[in-house]
Amino acid sequence: MAIVSTxxxxxxxxxxxxxxxxxxxxxxxxxxxxxxxEVLRSGQWWSVGGAKVPEFEAAFAAxxxxxxxxxxxxxxxxxxxxxxxxxxxxxxxxIVPPYTFVATASSVLAVGAIPIFADIDADSLNIDPARIxxxxxxxxxxxxxxxxxxxxxxxxGICAIAAQHGLKVIEDAAQxxxxxxxxxxxxxxxxxxxxxxxxxxxLNCGEGGIVITNNEEWAERVWxxxxxxxxxxxxxxxxxxxxxxxxxxxxxxxxxxxxxxxLGDQTERRTANxxxxxxxxxxxxxxSVADVDPRITRHAYHLFMFRYNPHEFGGKSRDEFIxxxxxxxxxxxxxxxxxxxxxxxxxxxxxxxxxxxxxSFADRCPVCEAACKxxxxxxxxxxxxxxSDMADIAGAVAKIRSAWV
Ligand SMILES: Cc1ncc(COP(=O)(O)O)c(C=O)c1O
Numbered sequence: 001m002a003i004v005s006t007x008x009x010x011x012x013x014x015x016x017x018x019x020x021x022x023x024x025x026x027x028x029x030x031x032x033x034x035x036x037x038e039v040l041r042s043g044q045w046w047s048v049g050g051a052k053v054p055e056f057e058a059a060f061a062a063x064x065x066x067x068x069x070x071x072x073x074x075x076x077x078x079x080x081x082x083x084x085x086x087x088x089x090x091x092x093x094x095i096v097p098p099y100t101f102v103a104t105a106s107s108v109l110a111v112g113a114i115p116i117f118a119d120i121d122a123d124s125l126n127i128d129p130a131r132i133x134x135x136x137x138x139x140x141x142x143x144x145x146x147x148x149x150x151x152x153x154x155x156x157g158i159c160a161i162a163a164q165h166g167l168k169v170i171e172d173a174a175q176x177x178x179x180x181x182x183x184x185x186x187x188x189x190x191x192x193x194x195x196x197x198x199x200x201x202x203l204n205c206g207e208g209g210i211v212i213t214n215n216e217e218w219a220e221r222v223w224x225x226x227x228x229x230x231x232x233x234x235x236x237x238x239x240x241x242x243x244x245x246x247x248x249x250x251x252x253x254x255x256x257x258x259x260x261x262x263l264g265d266q267t268e269r270r271t272a273n274x275x276x277x278x279x280x281x282x283x284x285x286x287x288s289v290a291d292v293d294p295r296i297t298r299h300a301y302h303l304f305m306f307r308y309n310p311h312e313f314g315g316k317s318r319d320e321f322i323x324x325x326x327x328x329x330x331x332x333x334x335x336x337x338x339x340x341x342x343x344x345x346x347x348x349x350x351x352x353x354x355x356x357x358x359x360s361f362a363d364r365c366p367v368c369e370a371a372c373k374x375x376x377x378x379x380x381x382x383x384x385x386x387x388s389d390m391a392d393i394a395g396a397v398a399k400i401r402s403a404w405v
Pocket of ligand 1 (some may be wrong): 074075076077100101103104146171173174195196197198207209313
């Protein structure tokens with residue numbers, strides 16, 4: 001890789017180091033067209049009595065080492081359905097990481113329970129089992145580890161703590177399709193697992209989600225909650241538990257069946273490119289890419305994350321760096337802020353339940369605080385192209401460094 005350049009940066013009027021387009025997303029062809037037409041002409045547009053949703057559920061479950069799966073409207077709903085199925089509700093506490101999308105915690109609030117944040121591990125940016133124990137109280141009912149960026153959280157540690165304290169584990173695998181922990185696909189290693197099929201995700205139908213499990217009792221409750229509380233073998237107007245309408249349509253499942261056929265190859269391509277990119281980025285002073293835990297036998301690389309050290313880049317801030325990289329034609333972003341800092345939680349604190357001072361989590365989550373200031377994200381679509389794209393990414397970063405140092 002030619003990593004030394006004295007060219008003028010695009011952000012100061014030079015030419016961008018990359019002008020070619022990145023791989024198109026979503027990927028689709030006549031297979032999706034045919035599948036949608038088939039649903040259209042069949043008149044079977046919803047899942048009740050349909051064949052597409054059950055076909056996709058069976059295929060997705062089999063691919064994720066799970067016996068049962070229920071499709072739902074999106075990944076946020078999947079979390080809410082999972083929590084309701086596990087009977088988690090008013091006053092219960094659920095331990096979540098602060099480095100995640102809002103849904104991991106807002107779903108807990110949606111069922112009337114209280115999210116409690118436990119800090120993350122500095123390398124994986126996933127919830128740190130060592131910090132879970134100290135967050136447990138007599139009200140704690142569950143842990144929601146997130147497999148952030150597609151890298152599984154430490155499920156050995158988390159499941160051991162859960163077993164010891166009688167807690168449920170809901171894996172938020174929204175970003176982790178096909179990811180593996182110790183050679184087992186994620187999602188059904190805990191009690192329940194949820195995935196998202198929203199537009200940016202590695203498996204996409206615009207909006208969609210699924211809940212998977214190996215536990216028959218939970219599977220029945222998930223099915224019932226997602227179908228307005230109906231028992232599976234009951235009357236149409238029989239509602240035995242509180243649920244909602246979280247049903248996926250046949251359109252979504254038709255697209256997902258077609259997309260699923262591509263997922264394996266795409267995942268391999270991302271993995272191969274991520275290895276190349278890791279190696280190239282590590283050659284640039286001031287950029288660090290964490291080692292992947294060897295128990296992660298497959299990382300889904302929904303995101304490629306690295307840390308930026310401003311002292312190695314002439315003191316320029318992480319946000320200035322991100323602007324410069326974007327100007328070079330390489331999309332990247334700063335990602336999450338610590339979730340407990342969102343205004344949403346100030347309101348919770350001011351509401352009826354004033355027990356939790358969410359601002360206090362800033363002191364309890366120093367690893368998350370630092371990660372949110374230093375981390376830079378690249379996106380899964382950038383890992384879908386040829387290996388030479390990885391050199392373009394690293395080349396842009398190296399160009400910026402040589403202009404600033
Ligand atoms: C970690 C995580 N959990 C939950 C969700 C929610 O999924 P959806 O957007 O399908 O509602 C997302 C989606 O961005 C996510 O990244």
